Amino acid sequence: MNKFHTLTRALSVVEMPHSLAMLFAVLLFSCSGDDGSSGSNSSSSQNGEIIEPSSSSSFVPSSSSMNSSSSSVAPSSSSANDNGLCEGFMDGTTRLHYGNSKPQFCDKRDGNKYVYVTIGTQIWMAENLNYDAIDSKCNNNNETNCNIYGRLYDWATSMNLEASCNTSSCMNQVQPKHQGICPAGWHLPSNAEWLQLTNFVGINPGTKLKANVLWSGVGFDKHGFSALPGGNHFNSPGSSGVWWNSTESESYNNLANYLNITGSETKASLSAHTTKTSQYSVRCLHDDSYSSVPSSSSSSTPLTQCPVYDSSTHFCDSRDFKIYRYTKIGTQTWMAENLNYHSKNRESMCHDNDPDYCDYYGRRYAWAAAMDFASICNTTYCASDIRANHQGLCPSGWHIPSDAEWTQLINFVGGASNAGTKLKATNGWNAHSTSTYGNGTDDYDFSALPGGGFNTAPGSSSIWWSSADIVGDGNSYPGTYYREMFYNSSGVSRSLMDKFRGLHYVRCVKN
Numbered sequence: 001m002n003k004f005h006t007l008t009r010a011l012s013v014v015e016m017p018h019s020l021a022m023l024f025a026v027l028l029f030s031c032s033g034d035d036g037s038s039g040s041n042s043s044s045s046q047n048g049e050i051i052e053p054s055s056s057s058s059f060v061p062s063s064s065s066m067n068s069s070s071s072s073v074a075p076s077s078s079s080a081n082d083n084g085l086c087e088g089f090m091d092g093t094t095r096l097h098y099g100n101s102k103p104q105f106c107d108k109r110d111g112n113k114y115v116y117v118t119i120g121t122q123i124w125m126a127e128n129l130n131y132d133a134i135d136s137k138c139n140n141n142n143e144t145n146c147n148i149y150g151r152l153y154d155w156a157t158s159m160n161l162e163a164s165c166n167t168s169s170c171m172n173q174v175q176p177k178h179q180g181i182c183p184a185g186w187h188l189p190s191n192a193e194w195l196q197l198t199n200f201v202g203i204n205p206g207t208k209l210k211a212n213v214l215w216s217g218v219g220f221d222k223h224g225f226s227a228l229p230g231g232n233h234f235n236s237p238g239s240s241g242v243w244w245n246s247t248e249s250e251s252y253n254n255l256a257n258y259l260n261i262t263g264s265e266t267k268a269s270l271s272a273h274t275t276k277t278s279q280y281s282v283r284c285l286h287d288d289s290y291s292s293v294p295s296s297s298s299s300s301t302p303l304t305q306c307p308v309y310d311s312s313t314h315f316c317d318s319r320d321f322k323i324y325r326y327t328k329i330g331t332q333t334w335m336a337e338n339l340n341y342h343s344k345n346r347e348s349m350c351h352d353n354d355p356d357y358c359d360y361y362g363r364r365y366a367w368a369a370a371m372d373f374a375s376i377c378n379t380t381y382c383a384s385d386i387r388a389n390h391q392g393l394c395p396s397g398w399h400i401p402s403d404a405e406w407t408q409l410i411n412f413v414g415g416a417s418n419a420g421t422k423l424k425a426t427n428g429w430n431a432h433s434t435s436t437y438g439n440g441t442d443d444y445d446f447s448a449l450p451g452g453g454f455n456t457a458p459g460s461s462s463i464w465w466s467s468a469d470i471v472g473d474g475n476s477y478p479g480t481y482y483r484e485m486f487y488n489s490s491g492v493s494r495s496l497m498d499k500f501r502g503l504h505y506v507r508c509v510k511n
Contacts, residue, residue: 085111098211098226102126107183114183116286117224120200122193123286125186126226128243133157133181137279139231148214149230149237155256155276157181158188158244166276169253178246182284189285191247191257194270197225198259203354204266207458214238216263216431216438218450218459220360227261233279238431239263242280247272264430264459266352317341317395324395326510327445330412332405333510336447338362338464341393347375349503351452361451361458364503367480369393370400370465378500381478383469390467394508401509403468403481403494410483410492413444421490424448430459430487437488448485451505461486463504470496 086106094101095115102115115126128150135157138146156165159180161173177187189197198205201223210219211226216239219227231237240262249255249272257272258280274280306316309323316323325336340362342348346369350358368377371392373385389399401409410419424440425447432438440448453461461484468481477498484493 083108085109089113097126097224098213098221100221100224102224105183107131109183119197119223119225122197122200122289124197124225124289125284126224128228128230129153129182129282129284131181131183133160135163139237145230145237149228150281152230152233152279153181153244153282154279155244158280158282159246167254169248171248174246174248177287180246181282185287186284187287188244188246188282191245191270191272193285193289194243194245194257194259198268198270201268202356204352204356206261206268207266208356209268210241210261210263213427215427217265218428220356222356222359229261229263230281232281242274242278243283244280245270249273266457315395319395325445325447329409329444329446332409332412334409334446335398335508336445338449338451339365339394339506339508341395343369343372343393346370346372346393347503351458357451357458361449361462362505364451365393365465365506366503367465367499370506371467377469379477381469381471383471383478386467386469389511392467393506398508398510400465400467401507403466405509406464406466406481406483406494410494416494417491419492420448420485422446423492424450424485428459432488437490450485450487453484453504454502459487463502464507465504469499 086108089106091105092103095104097115102117104113104115106113112130117124117126130146130150136151136153139152154166156163161170180188182188201208207218208220208222209225209227211228212219212221215229227241229238229241232242243259245257247257254275255272256276258274260269306321309316314323314325320341322340326333327336338361340358347366348363348369350363366378368375373382392400394400410416413419413422421440422443423446426439426442429439429450450459451462452458453463463482463484466481470479479496480499481494481496
């Protein structure tokens with residue numbers, strides 16, 4: 001029995017009101033500890049172990065009673081169960097996450113730190129939950145998968161409800177902003193909140209929400225959401241990501257809603273046709289997110305001058321103030337990304353007419369447009385108008401590569417049979433069963449991306465124009481030589497085609 005209990009029992013023997021005896025004992029206890037130290041706010045067990053106040057303690061305000069919507073501090077997972085695992089960590093501290101610096105918060109239950117992003121009026125965790133709840137698991141029971149993709153949960157576990165809720169309706173137990181197993185101040189998104197996210201992102205939301213690594217297909221990660229292909233209870237990581245939401249099926253007690261993104265598709269699908277016993281990932285949404293949202297993700301205000309950039313690796317196009325990376329390969333200097341200049345008088349487009357594709361892959365141009373010729377040159381011979389170092393639509397000081405310049409590049413990196421692997425970017429290309437195919441090694445920082453070719457969606461191939469204008473070789477119309485890379489090949493192909501066939505990409509080379 002400790003001194004506090006001894007004193008209160010002794011004082012209660014005398015005829016003193018119990019409340020006064022308690023106050024007197026507390027004053028004595030706080031002034032004279034056994035070890036000479038001041039008293040502690042933590043209660044103690046009989047063996048001296050410190051026990052933190054529970055979240056239901058009347059001495060600690062609950063998270064629901066705190067009005068955090070007007071707070072200026074970063075989103076926090078603060079709760080009464082602060083066991084010291086986040087001690088010294090300041091919410092809002094940034095961390096580099098898939099190429100972007102993002103703020104973090106600490107989950108005080110286990111000390112895990114999560115990055116988050118604001119998308120529209122919503123604040124989302126930018127990585128999957130990795131809280132070790134009972135009945136959760138790592139994909140393939142591999143702890144490494146938990147560290148990368150987070151844990152997998154059945155629906156009832158994710159909602160922090162009884163297991164029976166996996167087979168029966170528990171709609172009456174679901175609260176607005178239902179916390180489930182999310183950290184304090186965060187909740188499982190509802191079907192409507194997932195829909196709000198995908199509507200804000202716009203067309204092709206799957207592509208824009210996917211991280212630009214680890215997927216078998218293309219990911220822009222435009223908003224920093226960094227969706228990963230964590231798989232599920234029957235699929236290994238790499239091909240898809242599936243996330244629970246808090247909304248049950250209205251028709252079947254054993255079904256709930258989820259969001260699904262696959263590597264081979266551009267969409268993000270909301271569906272209620274999955275059993276609650278399935279095991280999926282969890283993304284939490286902050287309670288301070290709002291339901292109102294702009295109708296679309298409008299593009300940023302056009303630049304009026306060149307922003308600050310590193311001239312040793314980048315240059316600025318003075319026409320529209322876009323910044324491009326460049327790389328030196330042998331004696332040539334190439335743009336390390338595709339041209340994205342929009343000339344109103346020349347035929348060009350973004351894939352799917354989506355400007356976000358232009359931001360990622362560059363614009364697709366008709367041959368005559370790339371050369372800055374009238375469109376009649378797509379079907380007629382215009383070689384007499386082609387100059388040495390022909391600028392076309394390239395920025396000042398740069399030009400459309402000739403067929404010979406493409407050949408020089410390919411020969412320098414080792415020849416056509418394996419140049420594709422060396423020039424392709426290290427992510428974004430569709431996976432292939434042979435390990436040498438798919439993504440490249442990008443040995444020369446050329447970073448070729450799979451923007452799409454003849455009737456193919458991004459992910460599988462890409463075609464680049466040359467300035468050549470060729471008559472003959474069996475073509476019914478004047479043609480040109482182009483270069484193409486495929487996800488299922490290590491090489492770079494050179495072919496002759498009619499100039500009017502399709503809109504393709506432009507890589508400029510320095511004069």
